């Protein structure tokens with residue numbers, strides 16, 4: 001009767017030899033889980049990630065002629081539409 005090691009192909013003529021072999025060669029407990037791999041910390045959202053409100057499109061023409069109500073740029077004088085003198089000093 002031969003005794004084969006259940007964990008390797010070695011064969012032993014005596015049970016005691018097999019037991020000794022197992023104790024000597026296979027007593028190391030197998031690691032239950034693979035070594036933990038270092039995991040990167042979860043990506044945290046930046047504190048400074050603040051959503052900015054969309055910039056308002058600045059309208060080019062904010063003023064209009066007092067006489068003809070044509071759109072004027074600030075400081076435009078006289079009115080290109082009617083020639084009226086604009087007084088921008090009051091702004």
Ligand SMILES: [Zn+2]
Pocket residue numbers: 005006007008009010021022025026
């Ligand atoms: Zn063995």
Ligand SMILES: [Zn+2]
Pocket residue numbers: 065066067068069070079080081082083084
């Ligand atoms: Zn005008």
